[in-house]
Amino acid sequence: MPFKSIKDAISNIESKKISIRELNLEFIKKIKDNKNLNIFIYFDEKKIINQIDNLEKDNSNKKLKGIPLAIKDLFCTKDMPTTAGSKILENFNPTYESFVTQKLINDGAIFVGKTNLDEFAMGSATDTSYFGNTINPLSKKDNPLAPGGSSGGSAAAVAADLCLGATGTDTGGSIRQPASFCGVVGIKPTYGLCSRWGIAAFASSLDQAGVFTNNVEDSSILLETIAGFDQRDSTSSNVNIPNYFDNLNDDLSGMTVGIPKEYTIDGMPEEINLIWEESKKVLENKGVKIKNISLPHTKYALPTYYIIAPAEASSNLARYDGVKYGFRANGISSLDEMYEQTRGEGFGKEVKRRILIGTYVLSAGYYDAYYLKAQKVRKLIANDFKEAFKECDFIVTPTAPSAAFPLNEKKQDPIKMYLNDVFTVPASLAGLPGISIPFGKDKNNLPLGIQILGKHFDEQLVFNVALSLERSSE
Ligand code: GLN
Numbered sequence: 296m297p298f299k300s301i302k303d304a305i306s307n308i309e310s311k312k313i314s315i316r317e318l319n320l321e322f323i324k325k326i327k328d329n330k331n332l333n334i335f336i337y338f339d340e341k342k343i344i345n346q347i348d349n350l351e352k353d354n355s356n357k358k359l360k361g362i363p364l365a366i367k368d369l370f371c372t373k374d375m376p377t378t379a380g381s382k383i384l385e386n387f388n389p390t391y392e393s394f395v396t397q398k399l400i401n402d403g404a405i406f407v408g409k410t411n412l413d414e415f416a417m418g419s420a421t422d423t424s425y426f427g428n429t430i431n432p433l434s435k436k437d438n439p440l441a442p443g444g445s446s447g448g449s450a451a452a453v454a455a456d457l458c459l460g461a462t463g464t465d466t467g468g469s470i471r472q473p474a475s476f477c478g479v480v481g482i483k484p485t486y487g488l489c490s491r492w493g494i495a496a497f498a499s500s501l502d503q504a505g506v507f508t509n510n511v512e513d514s515s516i517l518l519e520t521i522a523g524f525d526q527r528d529s530t531s532s533n534v535n536i537p538n539y540f541d542n543l544n545d546d547l548s549g550m551t552v553g554i555p556k557e558y559t560i561d562g563m564p565e566e567i568n569l570i571w572e573e574s575k576k577v578l579e580n581k582g583v584k585i586k587n588i589s590l591p592h593t594k595y596a597l598p599t600y601y602i603i604a605p606a607e608a609s610s611n612l613a614r615y616d617g618v619k620y621g622f623r624a625n626g627i628s629s630l631d632e633m634y635e636q637t638r639g640e641g642f643g644k645e646v647k648r649r650i651l652i653g654t655y656v657l658s659a660g661y662y663d664a665y666y667l668k669a670q671k672v673r674k675l676i677a678n679d680f681k682e683a684f685k686e687c688d689f690i691v692t693p694t695a696p697s698a699a700f701p702l703n704e705k706k707q708d709p710i711k712m713y714l715n716d717v718f719t720v721p722a723s724l725a726g727l728p729g730i731s732i733p734f735g736k737d738k739n740n741l742p743l744g745i746q747i748l749g750k751h752f753d754e755q756l757v758f759n760v761a762l763s764l765e766r767s768s769e
Contacts, residue, residue: 296322297321298318298459300512301362301460301508301512302513304361304362305360305362315351315361315405316351319343319347319363319405322363322459325455327340329432329455332429332451333411333426333427333429334410334411334429334448334455335408335411335448336380336408336409336410336411336424336448337368337375337409342374342406343407347361353403357401358402358520359399359402359516360402361403362403362404362405363407363458364404364407364460364461365408365448365453365458365461366408366461367448367463368409368410368411369494369495369497370393371391371392371393371494372396373389373392375406377495378425378426379415379495380412380416380426381415381425381646382425382640382641382643383642384615384621386622392493393492393493393494394491394492394523394525395490395493395504396462397493399520407458410429410448411429411447413444413445413645415612416445416464416495416497418645418712419441419445419713419715420700420705420712421442421443421445421446421447422441423444423643423646429447429448430451430702431454431476432451432455433454433477433741439702440702441700441701441704443477444472444473445464445466447473447476449473450463450473450474450476451477453477453479453507453508453509454477454479459509459513460506460508460517463504464494464505465483465505466497466501466503466723467719468716468719468720470483470505470507471719471744472744473507474507475695475746476741479508479509480514480730480731482514482518482757483722483728484505484728485751485753486500486501486727487530487532488522489503490504491503491504492528496607497607497611499607499611500607501600501603501724503723504521505518506518511730512540512762514730515540515543515758516540519536519538519539523536537754537755539758543762545759545763546581547759547763548583550582550583550688551583551584551585551586551688552584552688552689552760553587553684553686553689554575556589557591557593558693558718559693563693566737567696567697567743571692571693574764577768578763586687588690590679592679595675596676596721597714597716599673599676599720601652602652602665602666602669603666603673605649605652605653606652606653606656606657606666608646609657612646615637616637616638621641622637622640622641624637624639624641648709679721679725680721680722688750688756689757689760690747691760692745693743693745694718694746695744696715698736698737698741698742699741727748728749728754729746729757730746730758731746732745732747732765734764734768747761747764
């Protein structure tokens with residue numbers, strides 16, 4: 296690839312060292328050479344050429360002009376189908392563009408395709424998609440690894456150099472965990488920073504859009520584009536969006552980092568503790584004070600998440616009934632049968648499991664015991680962070696309790712799969728921004744991620760810390 300970074304590609308296009316066409320043709324070729332990884336649900340070379348043709352005629356200055364990006368197939372796109380990784384949306388062609396993708400188009404980005412994901416973003420391995428598994432590009436031939444999930448296609452696309460950046464969504468870790476598994480940078484911003492308009496909803500009180508890139512600078516460039524207030528999403532925040540890239544600064548002297556004692560679990564590979572220690576050392580050398588903190592309700596985060604997320608999913612997915620969108624089952628004799636057959640055939644196993652759990656915890660008689668209780672615990676988890684941030688400026692933890700695991704290792708055991716989200720869900724429940732950056736390797740030479748969490752809307756500091764750690768490992 297001519298460039299690994301958006302920043303370099305932008306300056307080389309501007310100085311005419313490479314044309315938009317030349318750059319994108321390289322990526323098209325690479326995508327075609329890597330079809331075996333099953334990273335894209337939708338890829339159409341002609342569509343890319345069309346976008347190049349249009350940009351070549353366009354004389355205006357656009358920040359991301361000609362930059363090849365991949366889009367998680369959960370974002371509605373007008374010119375490309377949107378499936379959410381589900382049979383139920385197999386032939387769905389949205390009539391509108393999501394807020395995030397529209398912003399990227401406005402800035403001149405090229406969409407190379409729509410990436411594979413867990414069905415409706417439910418999963419941690421990109422193995423629940425109707426369109427098959429994605430394979431982690433870092434796998435050895437005889438041992439295919441999961442790219443993480445649910446945005447595994449997007450993380451893999453960046454890791455395999457099939458684009459320079461990609462969009463993702465993170466409800467309980469779906470950007471940070473695949474970023475860690477694929478060795479790329481992934482940011483989930485504060486809940487409300489990016490509008491959810493036009494993103495197929497999974498759990499609306501948790502869903503957030505974000506981006507994958509090869510480095511922290513690029514992450515700040517892309518986030519700047521996709522952030523912003525939007526009236527069509529009532530949870531979108533009307534805050535000032537800083538110029539993240541221009542304000543990048545790796546001077547952290549005088550800051551305090553919080554190290555939560557709860558972020559370690561039995562059976563975690565030793566290398567994860569080592570990279571965590573290493574990150575502390577690097578920060579200490581940069582003049583950062585280390586503060587051991589406690590987030591006492593962390594142990595309840597997984598059960599809380601796996602009540603709230605399915606509850607919201609069961610409600611959000613009620614709209615897929617064979618009437619309004621996509622797939623409808625054949626050979627039906629009544630309306631009830633049409634609903635049942637369509638949903639029975641259209642949804643995969645994991646989605647059905649979530650709908651059943653969600654319906655159960657919301658049903659009369661169980662609502663107070665499960666859903667309401669989970670909401671109360673969610674508040675306690677958020678309060679833990681609030682208290683912690685009185686003593687520190689940001690928090691550093693491992694991103695996940697393992698490196699990329701072999702495909703199918705956890706597929707038969709949903710609880711094992713859910714456990715992999717243990718370090719990402721607390722920040723999701725609290726709505727906090729978090730980034731995962733590659734930071735060291737395990738004994739099999741697979742990348743491991745470090746997670747940096749910040750206060751609400753403190754993405755700038757999250758980027759600054761990430762940059763500082765990134766520079767130390769270069
Ligand atoms: N792995 C988590 C789940 O399956 C998170 C998914 C996500 O963030 N979209 O719910």
